[in-house]
Amino acid sequence: MTSPLTPETTPALRHIERRANWLLMLIAGLVAGFVLYVMVARGVFESTQQLVLISDDSEGVIVGMDLTFSGFPIGRVRRIELAADGMARMVVDVPHKEAHWLRTSSIFTLERGMVGDTRIRAYSGIMSDPPLPPNSERTLLRGDTSAEMPRLIASARALLENLETMTATESPLNASLGQLKTTTERMNGRYGVLSGVMGSDDQAKKIIQTLERANSLLTKAEQRVFDKGGVIDNTQATLISSKTALDQLQSVLSDSRNTLKNVDAVLAEAQAVGTNVRIASADLGVLRAEVEASLRRLSQLTDEINRKWPFARDTEIKLP
Amino acid sequence: MPASPALPERRSTLLHELLRHARSWGHMLHVGSVVLVLALSPGSYTPEFRRRTAQHIYTSTWQVMSWFTALAALLSLVVIRIVVVTALSYGLSQYALQMVVRVLVLELIPLCAALFVALRAGMAFNAGAVGEADKQPSAQRALDLVHLQTHLAPRVLADAFAVLALATLSSVVVLVLAYLTVYGFSPWGLAGFTRTVGQVFDLPVSLGFFLKTLFFSLAVAVVPLAASLEAEPKRASDTIQPGAVRLLLVLFLLEALSLAVKYI
Numbered sequence: 001m002t003s004p005l006t007p008e009t010t011p012a013l014r015h016i017e018r019r020a021n022w023l024l025m026l027i028a029g030l031v032a033g034f035v036l037y038v039m040v041a042r043g044v045f046e047s048t049q050q051l052v053l054i055s056d057d058s059e060g061v062i063v064g065m066d067l068t069f070s071g072f073p074i075g076r077v078r079r080i081e082l083a084a085d086g087m088a089r090m091v092v093d094v095p096h097k098e099a100h101w102l103r104t105s106s107i108f109t110l111e112r113g114m115v116g117d118t119r120i121r122a123y124s125g126i127m128s129d130p131p132l133p134p135n136s137e138r139t140l141l142r143g144d145t146s147a148e149m150p151r152l153i154a155s156a157r158a159l160l161e162n163l164e165t166m167t168a169t170e171s172p173l174n175a176s177l178g179q180l181k182t183t184t185e186r187m188n189g190r191y192g193v194l195s196g197v198m199g200s201d202d203q204a205k206k207i208i209q210t211l212e213r214a215n216s217l218l219t220k221a222e223q224r225v226f227d228k229g230g231v232i233d234n235t236q237a238t239l240i241s242s243k244t245a246l247d248q249l250q251s252v253l254s255d256s257r258n259t260l261k262n263v264d265a266v267l268a269e270a271q272a273v274g275t276n277v278r279i280a281s282a283d284l285g286v287l288r289a290e291v292e293a294s295l296r297r298l299s300q301l302t303d304e305i306n307r308k309w310p311f312a313r314d315t316e317i318k319l320p
Numbered sequence: 321m322p323a324s325p326a327l328p329e330r331r332s333t334l335l336h337e338l339l340r341h342a343r344s345w346g347h348m349l350h351v352g353s354v355v356l357v358l359a360l361s362p363g364s365y366t367p368e369f370r371r372r373t374a375q376h377i378y379t380s381t382w383q384v385m386s387w388f389t390a391l392a393a394l395l396s397l398v399v400i401r402i403v404v405v406t407a408l409s410y411g412l413s414q415y416a417l418q419m420v421v422r423v424l425v426l427e428l429i430p431l432c433a434a435l436f437v438a439l440r441a442g443m444a445f446n447a448g449a450v451g452e453a454d455k456q457p458s459a460q461r462a463l464d465l466v467h468l469q470t471h472l473a474p475r476v477l478a479d480a481f482a483v484l485a486l487a488t489l490s491s492v493v494v495l496v497l498a499y500l501t502v503y504g505f506s507p508w509g510l511a512g513f514t515r516t517v518g519q520v521f522d523l524p525v526s527l528g529f530f531l532k533t534l535f536f537s538l539a540v541a542v543v544p545l546a547a548s549l550e551a552e553p554k555r556a557s558d559t560i561q562p563g564a565v566r567l568l569l570v571l572f573l574l575e576a577l578s579l580a581v582k583y584i
Contacts, residue, residue, distance in 0.1 A: 013371060019382050020374035027485045030492055038526060041518025064522050066515070073515055 043076060048093040051075065051132065053108050053120065055140035058088030060118030061110070067092050069122045074098035077120070090120075090140070102132035109141045347550050348566070352542035354465070358473045369474060376478030380440065381485050388436060392490040393497060396424050400494075400501045417513065420498045421520045425491045426529055431575060433486035434536035438567050441479045441544050476541040483537035525582065532578045536571060543567040 039045065051067075058080050067075035075094035083089045094102065106124040113119075120140070166173045187196040191204035198204045225231045305311060358364050400420050407416035495517070503509030521529070547563020 013375065016378040017371060017374040020377040023377060023382055023385075023485065024481075027481070027488055030488050031484075034488065034492065037514070038518065038521045041514045041521065043518065064519055066519075073512075 046095045049134035051092045052137040053090040053140040103129040105129045348546035351546040372474035380482040396494045430487040437482045438540045479541035480537035539570045
């Protein structure tokens with residue numbers, strides 16, 4: 001039963017009214033905030049560009065599904081429709097701030113796993129390509145796990161058959177394993193790995209004998225080479241005598257050098273003599289010319305005297 | 321033959337019961353619509369009406385809000401933890417958050433709030449808050465509009481508001497708890513969380529959530545009131561509160577209808 005209001009209860013009632021008003025405002029604020037949050041979450045306030053993905057099968061795709069890039073949602077399926085050519089058209093809203101992840105070379109895949117929902121993924125290999133223009137239409141590549149199952153089972157069956165063939169009693173693998181067993185048994189024998197490699201103990205024994213002989217040969221060679229009076233000692237003595245001979249040769253060479261210097265001086269003097277002779281030869285030529293000129297004048301003088309009296313005579317020759 | 325006179329009698333009893341139920345449901349709808357009209361009429365909002373409504377809101381919501389929210393948070397935390405851990409163990413962690421939001425916010429929290437307010441409101445009515453118990457049944461059938469307007473409409477409004485308030489507040493708390501359970505105190509999960517909430521609350525689901533909570537609140541406010549008004553003096557001594565079964569039936573019918581529309 002509600003009691004009539006009395007003056008005594010008025011302050012308490014006012015207090016209650018104030019609280020009720022607070023409560024109303026709180027709940028109204030919460031409801032408004034929640035509605036706003038859901039609108040933001042639904043992307044109502046985002047400016048978007050449209051992308052149309054075309055596939056032959058839209059099974060598993062639902063409105064509101066994400067388009068992911070590297071695992072991050074960058075778009076949301078807004079509408080799915082059946083085109084006139086029988087292909088499924090999925091209209092995706094991509095916010096402008098995320099659109100730069102999509103390039104003209106981007107590819108889009110529809111993946112359906114054995115467990116979980118279907119996923120639409122975008123891959124952009126070359127980020128330097130031009131951005132994807134709005135309202136672009138791209139084909140959706142399908143990667144269906146359940147569709148791959150028959151092929152996988154067929155491959156697995158072929159693999160198992162191969163495995164069965166390989167592991168059969170007469171199979172090459174079995175024979176190889178048998179031979180491997182024989183080899184390892186030989187390796188465990190007296191001559192170890194050598195028997196396994198050579199094929200039998202006799203062959204291994206020969207190898208060991210050869211090694212022993214080579215060892216003794218090496219010992220003898222060492223004695224011949226490095227012992228006292230061996231090849232090394234002879235060589236050392238030869239080297240020492242050669243060094244002495246070289247020293248002597250060096251002194252001979254220095255003497256020869258001195259001699260050659262003397263010869264150089266002699267040659268210089270001979271060169272000076274030669275020069276003098278050349279000058280003398282030039283003077284001799286002039287002298288000869290003067291002598292010839294004197295002789296010619298003398299001859300002319302003689303001819304002049306002969307033409308003069310008493311020495312004149314008839315020089316005419318008379319023929320018979 | 322002793323069976324032959326009993327059959328018509330049984331038929332008439334069954335018919336009588338059916339008619340009584342039909343009348344009762346009709347009465348409930350009538351009371352509900354009258355109270356709704358009174359509550360939505362601007363003329364009803366006199367200072368006295370507002371004072372009474374505020375008083376009832378204080379009683380039905382303010383006084384229980386804190387510990388109902390705490391209890392809902394505790395139970396929700398348990399459910400969230402179970403769902404998240406189970407989803408993680410099956411490698412389905414990406415669906416955990418969606419499942420938590422769908423199960424708790426969309427289904428359990430509104431139902432719990434409605435049942436809780438129904439329990440309190442029913443107890444209040446049963447305690448004689450209606451003030452009609454001393455009247456004759458004939459007088460009860462003819463609704464006293466003045467009494468409805470001055471005394472019962474504020475209570476109905478307050479109860480309906482209580483369901484909406486408790487469901488809203490608990491839903492927000494559950495969302496915060498779900499975020500903290502999945503991402504911890506890191507702010508970097510907010511974008512993914514918002515996106516998941518956006519995926520869950522598409523237009524049909526949001527509309528269904530709003531309508532379901534609204535009908536829950538109306539049912540909780542009106543059904544016990546109508547049942548109390550209809551209760552006859554001879555049944556006033558019944559241990560079960562009047563209209564409890566009907567209210568449960570209405571609530572579960574609404575829940576079933578909501579589930580059927582959403583998931584079938």
